Amino acid sequence: MNIQGKVAVVSGGASGMGLEIVRRLVSLGGKAAIFDLNATAGAAAVAELGESVVFAEVNVTSEDSIKAGIEQTMAAFGAIHICVNCAGIATGSKTLGKNGPFPLDLWNKTLAVNLTGTFNVLRLCAEQMAKNTPENADGVCGAIINTASVAAFEGQVGQAAYSASKGGIVGMTLPIARDLSTIGIRVNCIAPGLINTPMFESLPAPVYEALSSTPLFPKRLGRAAEIAHMVTSVIENDYINGECIRMDAGLRMQPK
Numbered sequence: 001m002n003i004q005g006k007v008a009v010v011s012g013g014a015s016g017m018g019l020e021i022v023r024r025l026v027s028l029g030g031k032a033a034i035f036d037l038n039a040t041a042g043a044a045a046v047a048e049l050g051e052s053v054v055f056a057e058v059n060v061t062s063e064d065s066i067k068a069g070i071e072q073t074m075a076a077f078g079a080i081h082i083c084v085n086c087a088g089i090a091t092g093s094k095t096l097g098k099n100g101p102f103p104l105d106l107w108n109k110t111l112a113v114n115l116t117g118t119f120n121v122l123r124l125c126a127e128q129m130a131k132n133t134p135e136n137a138d139g140v141c142g143a144i145i146n147t148a149s150v151a152a153f154e155g156q157v158g159q160a161a162y163s164a165s166k167g168g169i170v171g172m173t174l175p176i177a178r179d180l181s182t183i184g185i186r187v188n189c190i191a192p193g194l195i196n197t198p199m200f201e202s203l204p205a206p207v208y209e210a211l212s213s214t215p216l217f218p219k220r221l222g223r224a225a226e227i228a229h230m231v232t233s234v235i236e237n238d239y240i241n242g243e244c245i246r247m248d249a250g251l252r253m254q255p256k
């Protein structure tokens with residue numbers, strides 16, 4: 001898919017990887033609707049990037065909220081061709097810890113934002129993508145990219161809910177790609193390792209320091225711009241479909 005002139009919905013696009021993806025899409029001639037809870041950061045992104053970007057205050061756990069964001073996007077840009085899901089929360093608690101069993105409300109919230117939120121946004125974007133005139137003889141109408149994590153494969157102590165939510169994103173990639181193949185929409189996911197974003201910076205300093213040197217090579221945290229580069233490569237390359245791509249500099253997370 002050629003990004004020039006195309007319209008993307010980017011959930012979680014007000015911060016971190018999502019914001020960097022919005023910047024890169026705009027630099028390649030695309031337009032973007034940021035779906036995020038953080039209105040202040042969303043307004044700052046619009047001020048930075050201008051009329052190619054709109055902000056919709058969307059909570060990905062709410063169907064009504066997403067529908068309102070989709071309406072706003074269609075009113076602003078007239079179509080949706082790309083959906084990138086980055087909205088997510090990092091949570092942690094042991095299955096049975098000092099304070100008792102894993103709090104079920106924390107489990108439910110993690111799954112609701114990271115997994116159900118991702119599916120909720122993409123299914124409503126797909127509805128709009130199905131209306132697009134195919135870009136070429138292959139019938140290209142849309143591209144969806146979700147954000148999993150290496151925690152889908154090597155979740156650490158305390159990451160039962162986070163890993164389940166990200167494992168769900170990996171697991172649903174192929175069946176959704178199959179569901180949407182008949183209408184020219186590809187579905188892929190990216191599983192980042194340790195990326196330097198506000199989410200990662202929120203870790204306690206000793207954990208941050210310890211984790212920063214764990215990638216195999218290069219021995220540093222990943223950059224949001226590196227993830228954004230991969231996202232636009234996947235959008236542009238029509239022969240990548242139903243795939244989960246690890247981006248982790250060879251990292252394999254240890255139990256702690």
Ligand SMILES: NC(=O)c1ccc[n+]([C@@H]2O[C@H](COP(=O)([O-])OP(=O)(O)OC[C@H]3O[C@@H](n4cnc5c(N)ncnc54)[C@H](O)[C@@H]3O)[C@@H](O)[C@H]2O)c1
Nearest residue numbers: 012015016017036037059060087088149192194195197199
């Ligand atoms: N940073 C890392 O090392 C890392 C590694 C692997 C995976 N990830 C995943 O990448 C994605 C992006 O993470 P990031 O590091 O850029 O984080 P970030 O905290 O910088 O950005 C996440 C954004 O999601 C938004 N958000 C949270 N809950 C929302 C909701 N209910 N509705 C709408 N928006 C909501 C936040 O407001 C924020 O702007 C997340 O899904 C995260 O789990 C991050």
